[in-house]
Structures are given as C-alpha cells and as structure tokens.
Amino acid sequence: MTPYQPTPDDHFTFGLWTVGNPGRDPFGHETRPPIDPVDAVVRLAELGAYGVNLHDDDLVPFGSRATERDRIVERFRAALADTGMHVPMATTNLFSQPVFKEGAFTANDAQVRRFAVQKTMRAIDLGAELGATVYVMWGGREGVEADAAKDVGAALDRYAEAVNLCCAHIRDRGYDLVVALEPKPNEPRGDILLPTVGHALAFIDELEWPEMVGLNPEFAHETMSGLSFHHAVAQTLWHGKLFHIDLNGQRIGKYDQDFRFGSEGIRDAFHLVRLLEDAGWTGMRHFDAHPYRTEDHDGVWEFARGCMRTYLILKEKAQRFHCDPEIAEALAAAKVAGLREPTSPGGLGTASLDALRTADIDPSPLATQGYGHERLDQLVTELLLGVR
Amino acid sequence: MTPYQPTPDDHFTFGLWTVGNPGRDPFGHETRPPIDPVDAVVRLAELGAYGVNLHDDDLVPFGSRATERDRIVERFRAALADTGMHVPMATTNLFSQPVFKEGAFTANDAQVRRFAVQKTMRAIDLGAELGATVYVMWGGREGVEADAAKDVGAALDRYAEAVNLCCAHIRDRGYDLVVALEPKPNEPRGDILLPTVGHALAFIDELEWPEMVGLNPEFAHETMSGLSFHHAVAQTLWHGKLFHIDLNGQRIGKYDQDFRFGSEGIRDAFHLVRLLEDAGWTGMRHFDAHPYRTEDHDGVWEFARGCMRTYLILKEKAQRFHCDPEIAEALAAAKVAGLREPTSPGGLGTASLDALRTADIDPSPLATQGYGHERLDQLVTELLLGVR
C-alpha cells in the first residue's frame, strides 16, 4: 500500500463547496464548470474520504420547491448509500443571497432575521435527515463597515437569541445535533462579530443551552488575524468546546485564501496535527479549502488528495516527535512537563497562601538558567523537513 | 474656561510608566532622563488628571529592602495627599526581570511561577495600600516562540491557578479589589496566551471566582491583530466585564506602538468614546501610551495633554451625534433601532418555533431595500472632521 493513503478511518471530510468551487473570485469569473454533488461524493469516496458536508444551497438550489428538494435529496442519499459516504456536518448559507446583505441573525430588519432563522431551521432538518451530528454556524454577514449602523450589544443579543432559537428547534425536534460556531474576523464584512475563537467561546457562556454549542475553528480565519491556530484549538479543547474543525492554508493579513491544507503555515499545521492526535480527537478532519483558480477538474482531485496526504504526513511526524530521543531530551531541558505540576500543591487555602507569601525564592539562579528552545525548535524543524 | 480642559471629574489616569517612559526602544538607548514618580503626580495633577497607576517596580525598584520600600511609599502617599491624586489601579511587573524570560504564571519552572505569584501578592498589597480598586494582570511573558516548548492546555491550567491564587489572596486579606486581565496577541513573545479580549473573556468563566475577574482591554493590543477595538469593548460590556480600559493609538499589524490616544485609529477611537459615554461608563479613562522618543520633557506633558484633549473632543462629538437630525434620519433609514426588537417576540417555546417555521416571508423586497450606510458613514465622517 502506498504510504499516506487515506481511508475512511482517517475521518477526512470535504465540503461540497470545496471541490465544487468553480474558481470565481472578486475579480474574475468562474474557470471550472460546476460539479454534480453526486459526482463529488463518488470521487471523494474513491480518494478515501469519510464524508462530505454541505450548506443547504449546495445541494438544493435556493428557492427550490418542496418536490424538487425531495427529489434532489433522494438522489443524493442514494449516492451516499452506494459509496458508504457520510454527511457528518451540515450548515446554512446565510451569505450569498442579497436578502442577507445587512446581516442574517443580526440584521437590523427583524423580517430578515426571521427569514434567516427559518432558513436555518429548514437546513437543520435537511442535515438531520442526512445524518449530520454537527451543525455549523458561520455568521459571515453578521458585521458592519459603517460602525454607526450597528449597535454591537443589541447585535449580540439577537445573535444569542437566534442561536437559542435554533437549539430550541433541535431540542423540539429531538435531533441528535450539536451546534458549532465558526468565528472569522472580517471578509466579506469590514468587521464580523465573534471575530476569533476566543470571542465565540465567551459568547457561548451566555446562551440558553451552552452545553449544546461549541466551536468550529478554522485555520484560515484565525491566521488572518495573525493568531496561532494551534493555540486557538488548544484553548478550545481546554474549554471542552472543539466540536468540529476546518483545515486549510492561509497567510497572515491577507484576503481569505482557503488554500490546500499545509500549503501555507506548515509549521503551525504540524503543531495542530500533533495537538489533535495527542488529544485523541475522534471527530472529523474537515477541509474547508478550495483549489487554485488555475486548475481544471484534474487539479481539483489533486487538491483533495494533497490535503489528506499532508495531514497523514504530519500525523506520522507527530508520532515520531514522541519517539525521538533527542527531542525528548530537549523537552526535558525545557522543563515542559514541569507545567503540569501545581504551583500551589496545597490549593487555595490560607495555609497555602501563607506558604507562597513567605517562600524564600532567589530569582538569580532562575534568571540565568537556559531553556534550550533553539535546540528544541531546530530539532522540530529538522523533523518537519524530514531529515531526522 | 478653555474648552477641552480636563478636570478630575473626567477620570483621566496615566501610568507612571507612560509619562515616565525614557524613550528606550529595541534599537535605541534612553533619550530622556527618568522622572521622579512624585514629580509625575504633581505635574499630572496640574494638567487635570484624576490619578496615576503603577507597576510595583515603577515605584519601588526591584529588589528594594522593606525599609526602603516603606520610605518610598510614604513619600509617594504624601504627594498623592498633597495633590488630591488617586491610584485607582495597580499592577505587577512580571516581564522586565530575566527570571520571567520563559513565563511568569505559566513558566515551565514551578519556582518561577511561585516567585511570580508571590511578587503579585506583594504588589496587590501595595496597590491596596495606595487605595487601588482594580488590579490589572498583563501576562506579557505568558507565551512562546518555540511551540514544542509549551503545553498550551497545561499553561492555561496554571494561568487559571495563578489568577485563582491572587483572588484567594485578595479575599483572604479582605481587600476591595477586582482583577482585570489584559489580553495581547504577541510581543514580547512570538505568541502570547489569551491573545484577545475574546480569549480572556472565555477564560474567566473557568475561574474559581469569575465574578472577581474582568478585563482591561487595550486599544493597541486588539488593533495589532486588526480587530475593531470598539467591537471588543462592546462585547466586554455585553458580558458585564469591562473593569478597566487602556487607551492609546496603534496601527494594524505593527510592533506595539502605544502612541498618543487618537493619533492613529481616530475613527475607531470615536466609536469607542461614543460607546463608553453611551454606556455611562463610570470607570477610569486610562492612557497606556508613551511619548515619541523624539521628545524632551516638554513633549512628555504635551503628550499627556493631547491624550486628554482628544478624548474630550471626541466626547463632545459623541454628544452631537445624538443631536444631529440628519444623523438621526440616517440611523432610522438604517433601521438601527430595529435590532432591539426580539426576533421571536414569543420566546423559545414550541408555538413560537412553529410561527417561525411556517412564517411566509418573501425575501425579494428585503433583498432590494437600501440601508443608506454610505450616507450615514459620510455624516459621521463629517462630524469627525468638524464640518457639521
């Protein structure tokens, strides 16, 4: 068997909108014809993926009648059954249609908000029907350019209300679904609400059913702000809120690039894979990326293959990281395990406080000790470059 | 009276380290001699400030003996009494000394962590002694460059433990003090933990006494990441966690500039002032900035004067914003008040859900209506430019 050959056990998934991306960008028309969702399922199955994810409109065109909708869904379910592919995650398109130009859950016009919630409820029904267990919410239009036009506090009230309504719908229907919020700092709006993983984590604590809601962090979105994606995911795990993840490639301070996983930011990608594997993450490795606009359909499948291969290569490196004796030595020199030791072994009581208050600690030797980070980081670099 | 003349009622404060900044930077030596903290108090009082804030080491040099410490504090208290100035906020320097080079509350070495907590407890005592009611924690060294050297999850455990220990100390001593965490994305570390307002808000929910802990958002720190500071503060207020605020000027994607308030980012500064004033924020308007390195001591006081004047100018504009009939008209056209209306007036029950599920909403007219944001934003621009 060729190494780095993906199988369904690897839990790789792609959005229909990723391999189906036709290459349109802000300055250019489509360069590729559309791909039939059924063909995408078949092809991704052949490549070893576990499943596909979708926005409502990816499968059922906006404005379709109920009978048409059912026919499309039936044909799609048949393709899933034939290939053994799953739809572990579903989501709603609340950004393409002009009705959402001023926002969806946080639009100033209450009717727009109601339309957005209704569309999401129906998309949740579709997701549940297809077997999805995670519902992603990306609020790409929940923002503003002209700051005077949006009361941010009121917008957060409405945002929370909308998420609560969707959770109520899930509960009312008895679906086995959790919700994953996807933060993004900007684009297509000048500033988007819940711009980072942190803002969304904090927001969850104000919801009616916080236990139903977690995050879908995206590599590109955190990286746009110059934040470490692997730190973002680590904090999300720390809060017990990693419900889904979007993998791709991105350079800091640029337009939303959504490049092939690992093509940009390979160092951060390695630490991320190490984190997910060490944490025993059993969820999906979802790729929310798209092929370069230069590609024809052959390039699309090379793109999909590349995303999965790079993950597997990095996963192997993450395993080697733990077996490499020089790395182990450098980790010890850097005292990495020392961080698991409590600072106050006796806890928060007065006796422990007194012990800390009066401890006689000489900072001088602590100030001069070296931590060997240059050596450690060089060892990791060489592991990444495949020369150890 | 000259307009825009600050008075103590305006609640303007400066850090001792701001006007006292000697002009050192990564590439250059000091350009100004040190300022005696007592002189800073006297001079800021003359300029109309309400108070000064300080790190422990700003007032009492690191390593001072107890008697020396008491003598310094006594002299400083006398200056406060003479001038009527206050010390509403205090903090700890956990970044200058080499002992903290690998971290303080999250250092891998437990003894460094203990030394950091002890130093903070003593600084809390100093703050309480001087009458401070807010204790700021900026974890500037709580981060990493060589990612393998820091287990982020364990670091967050230790970070929470350290904050809990400080809160326990405050409770044990019976101080009237709350804690305000100050997020920052990077510099002086490659990546800093709790990099944004959002991450810190989420972190608070995991603490032992979350009600004692809030935020000290800083204009420069959020702006470095390209995030809207006024949105950050709005979300902080939404969570009830605005405990303190750091005002200055900064351009996106640069080194930490800490320029005079309003000198960069004037548009965001205006919306921030409008937000604070509309919210009836009664806390301090603290300037955490420093004069350009080109300045002598005259320039230092011009810097301090400028920070306060710009705030007062923007405050007046925030008041005009509410009185301007054309702006009111544009806000109505943008349906800004509509965001306060519930999306589901009946709440989250099944009947309300059913009403939403079955509502007959035609997106077409909603899609074509204009929101007048260009007009509204231009009116705000002209208000800012002083031509209306």
Place this chain on the structure above:
Amino acid sequence: MTPYQPTPDDHFTFGLWTVGNPGRDPFGHETRPPIDPVDAVVRLAELGAYGVNLHDDDLVPFGSRATERDRIVERFRAALADTGMHVPMATTNLFSQPVFKEGAFTANDAQVRRFAVQKTMRAIDLGAELGATVYVMWGGREGVEADAAKDVGAALDRYAEAVNLCCAHIRDRGYDLVVALEPKPNEPRGDILLPTVGHALAFIDELEWPEMVGLNPEFAHETMSGLSFHHAVAQTLWHGKLFHIDLNGQRIGKYDQDFRFGSEGIRDAFHLVRLLEDAGWTGMRHFDAHPYRTEDHDGVWEFARGCMRTYLILKEKAQRFHCDPEIAEALAAAKVAGLREPTSPGGLGTASLDALRTADIDPSPLATQGYGHERLDQLVTELLLGVR
C-alpha cells in the same frame, strides 16, 4: 453655494466600474442591478465630476462584434458630449476572463500573453478614441500561489516586454498617451508581481521608453501592506512619476476593501491631500472605490458625493495647515525646513569630504534637544477634527 460642492475644475473622476459595481463579493451575489454607462455619465456630471474612466469591457462587453462595439462607443461619446464629461484615463480588463487565470502579460503560455497584449492594444485604441491621455495597467493576475510555477525573473522579462509592446503601439499610432502602472501586493493572486509603488518605480527604469511610463498608486493597495500611502506618493513625485492616482479607503492587512475615500485611514488621507495640493498636482483625483454592498442606487450616488466632499474638506484643512500660526511655530520647533539645507553645502568634492571628516561635532546637545512632535501632531489632529 453649499460648501464642499464639487465642480469639474476639481478634476474628480470615477471609474465606470465604481458606481457601476453591482455588489458582488467572494461570498455573495449581486445586490444591485447594473447601471447603464450612459446613466453613470449623466449622474456623475450632475454631481460635479470632471469625467469617467473605464476598462474596455466596462463599456463594450467582452466578445462584442465590431459593429456592436462601434454603436456602443458612439452612444457613449454622445453622452460625453452632452454632459461635457471627459474620459481622461482608460485601461484594460486582463483579470475577469478565465483565459487570464494564470496571468496575462506574464502568463506561462505565450498565446495567452499575445492575447493579452492584443486586447490591450485594442483597449488603447478605444481609450485614444475617447480622448484619454493616461493608460493604466493593473496586472492583477500577474502573480502566483504555487511559487514553483513561476520563474519571477522570466516573468519580469515578459512584463517589461509587454509594456514595451504597448508603448511601441502608442508610438506607432501617434497617440498622446502615457502609461501608468498600478502596483498591488496580493489578491486576487497569492503574490502579485510589482507589489508596491517602489517595485514598479524600479521596474520602469528597465523599460525601453521609461519616460512614457509612470505610476498609478492606489491608496488601498499600499495600505494593504501596511505602508504609508502618502509616503508612497511622495516618493513617486520625487521620481517625477505620478501619472495618475487611485483614491479610496482601506484598513491594513485586510482584503481589498476599496471603501469610500476617507472612510478609513483619514489621517493618511489628510497628509496625502496636503501633499498633492502642495505639489500643485494638476492631474485627476480619481476614485477607485465602490459603494457598500448594503446600498441601493441612492446609496451609490451618496457614495460618489461623499468621496468628493471628503477630498474638498481635507483640501480646505490642508490650506488651513499653512495659515495656522501655532502649527507654523511647531513646524519651526521640529526644524522641518532644515531638511532642505544641504548636508554638504560644498558638494561631493574632496575638500567638502575633508570638511565633513574632520568637523568637530558634539553629539550631546543634539541628543538632548526635543523636537516637539507630540505638540505638532496634536495640532494636526485637532485641525483634522475641526476644533482649530
């Protein structure tokens, strides 16, 4: 007369693609119906503009037959004649069609390059026919994501060849046209060649007829990289290469926003206007921006009006800058005029060198003098805010 009312003497121009922008973005469909170019001309004339600029395809749809092309152009010329509007600048769309997906002048495929040059030649003919005297070249597709796919040195050879061919065409036809290159760092390509004003200025020196080629710097494009736009234009003027200018609004490190002039970066915009007015710039003040996607057609014209008004407001402030006695005093304190004095009054000869080598200069008093930048910058801030 209402103040800040534009007239044709102000030399304001708009691209057909700016007011005609239908609100499509990477995540959303069009929100406004197309505007007939003739209507745009009529409406902009009413608002006080001097002219309109265009890409070939803005006026004549891609692939039109010659007779159709001539009919369209004739109708458009009639509208220009009726309104007194001009077309001072023209350009080619080398980015929308899929044929240019891998580049245009620097495409790896020679036939694509030939098609691009031919299309540009024909667009030059159109521009000349409409009376344009500046031809802008924006190489938005001249770049790469997968670095191995583009030999940058060879690409610069071909880029120079293509510009030379267009200049040869202009000379051969005897047109009264100069060429203005428009740099941009990225988007829609991962990296674009000639990414800044500097790179393009250097490139010009390698061309066959460098005197025919200058720059069209754009506010948004330099700002995306965090560079000062006003510094970029100042250096362009220093090289005698400011042939055209694109005005809009943008935040650092974001997608290409092309907001209304002055809506973002107002401080840099002020210094830019001051620079242009002080330099006696007689060319066009071209707005390459587009209305927010939230707007209907009323908003489009508010957008256009706002761009021009803000320029005029800033122009008035630039005039006040020169009349304000306190600012004059602060400029003197900062020794601004001292920079015009030669460092070596005697030039580069040996005697002058010897004088410099042996001069007895004591750095101490030079090190301690203050420059009053805080005061100066605060005065400018208050001028900008309209309170002086």
Place this chain on the structure above:
Amino acid sequence: MTPYQPTPDDHFTFGLWTVGNPGRDPFGHETRPPIDPVDAVVRLAELGAYGVNLHDDDLVPFGSRATERDRIVERFRAALADTGMHVPMATTNLFSQPVFKEGAFTANDAQVRRFAVQKTMRAIDLGAELGATVYVMWGGREGVEADAAKDVGAALDRYAEAVNLCCAHIRDRGYDLVVALEPKPNEPRGDILLPTVGHALAFIDELEWPEMVGLNPEFAHETMSGLSFHHAVAQTLWHGKLFHIDLNGQRIGKYDQDFRFGSEGIRDAFHLVRLLEDAGWTGMRHFDAHPYRTEDHDGVWEFARGCMRTYLILKEKAQRFHCDPEIAEALAAAKVAGLREPTSPGGLGTASLDALRTADIDPSPLATQGYGHERLDQLVTELLLGVR
C-alpha cells in the same frame, strides 16, 4: 562527515550583534552577559562559518578614543588571522544613540546629518581596514511618526546626498567597497523611508554613482509587510542589485522578530534558497537573527548552528527539486519554461506590432486548460517535508 556540516566554502556569516545579542527587548532587560567579539570569532570559526560582520559600535564602543580604538581593532584582527575568519561586510550604527532619535542621514537638523555622515565615513574606514567589500546601510531612524514633521521629498534628497557623500568618500579613499541599502518598513519608526526592496531599488537610480550601490534585502523586513521575500530577491537579482542578503525568520504583521533562519516562513525560505543556488549566488549567506531571550550561551551556539544547518538542508532540497522526475513533469504541465519565450519574437517594430494586432487567437481553449499547480505545489510540499 556529518551531513549538513557547514564549512567556510558555504560562505556563512553572522553579525557580531547576532550571537552577541544579550536578550534585551522592549519589555525586558538583558538575559545574557555580553560576548567578547574575539570569543564570537573563535566560536563561529569552530562551527564552520566563513566570517563575521559588524557595526562600528559592536567592536569599538561609541565614544572610544583613537588609541583605544586601535588597540581593540588590532586585537580583533589578530583573532581573525588566527582563525582564518573574514569580515566581508561592515556597517554603521546610526540608531542606538539619542543623537539619532529624529533621523540620521535624513534628520531635520543638519548637524545631526553631518555627524551621521562623519560616523559612517569612519566606519567605512574601519570596514576597509578589516577587509570588508560590502558596506551595508540600514536607515532605521530615517522615518517619522508625526507625519507633519517630515518633508518626504526633502528627506529623499538628503538621503541621496548622504549616500553620495559616502560613495564619494569610498572613491576618494580608493576602497574596494560597494554599498548595499537595507530596506525596512517600520520599527523603530512608525514609517521608515525606503520601506521595501522596491523603493530602495528605485532610489538607487537617482544616485550619483548608481553602479556602486545595490541592496541588502532582509527576510524579516519584507515579510513584516506581507511581501514574498523570494520575489523581492528575484526582482533584486533581475536588476543586478543583489549585493548582500540578510537571512532570518519572521511572521507577517508582527514586530521585528529576527528569529533563526527557517524557524518561521520555511516555504518562502526554500524558494529563496532555490533561487540563490540556481542563480549561482557567490556572495555571503549572512544571518541577521538573534537567539530567543530564553537562551543561555549554549543556546546561542545552537542557534548559530541551526541557521546554517537549515540552509544546507534547503540547499539539498533545491538540488533534488531539479532531479525529481515528477516535479519535472509538473513543471512542464505548468508550462514554466514557456515564460522564457518572447511574446513578440520579432521585437517591437511595426511588422511585429501588426502581427500581434491581427493575430487570430481563440481564448476558449486557453481558458479551459488546467495548469496543474495543485499537483506541483503538493510535490514541492512533500519535498520540503522530506517524504520524496
């Protein structure tokens, strides 16, 4: 022999200020004691370096008397002779002393400018004495925060004058020295003149002896602005102006990090090494980086070793790039070599223009062909990761 073991033939050099960096940063004091320059020479020689570079003040403390200076230089030359190490490049510190706080070559005060030129002339003498053949000029203080305080056009006049004066000095003394300008966008100033490789290349064309002046591009400085460093160096080579190069690691949109080469931006670093090796660059591979502040002296030498090893690893990969048959196939599919073919084989004459004007080119097949960039980039990624 251990692979990736540097030797003097590899032309690796380090600044005295790099391994000698004591770990001071804007928020913290020194963490390492100073290293005697002679010890640095000895240690770097042992590690396989070719030479060391220096600022005047790195070797001879600012303000030293002539006899002291000569003693220091003599001792240093002896160490060079003993070890066989070279000083291929020298430069001047025009940024640390307060006298330069408002600029050096472009200070508003003419006496400061004269002092800066004089200091540079003397540093040139020192460089020539030590055998340097490249003189680097980094104008770190040539910039401004308060834009009204600096007339950019006049500043460029003075900048050119100062470089001309230094060139005149070199010619007058008959030194075998060229000058290499080092661009940087910001830090320690808000905006620095000649902010990118492009701006500096353009500037050179206005100098008195442009043939004596080229560039010293730095990885960190271009990357701070989000520009591709390898594109910057490619354009520098295209202009024949690569006179020196500064290698290190940096993330976009951050403070000046100067990390170990390859620790950040490994993908861009690979393409850079490939470019330098393919171009047959015979100059120095200079590392302008510094060890993390966490390191003791052992870490300093690990840092130096890591910089060189990573270069050698990437050099080997650059060689493999040319031998890999699948990569060759993908390069052919992407038509990379096609870019060397002239667009107009017959040149710029009328006949050639006519041929282009009338060529019958159908864009449709050109629009649908795929370029295989996903496959090519994935192959390069796997080469980088060491799995092919």
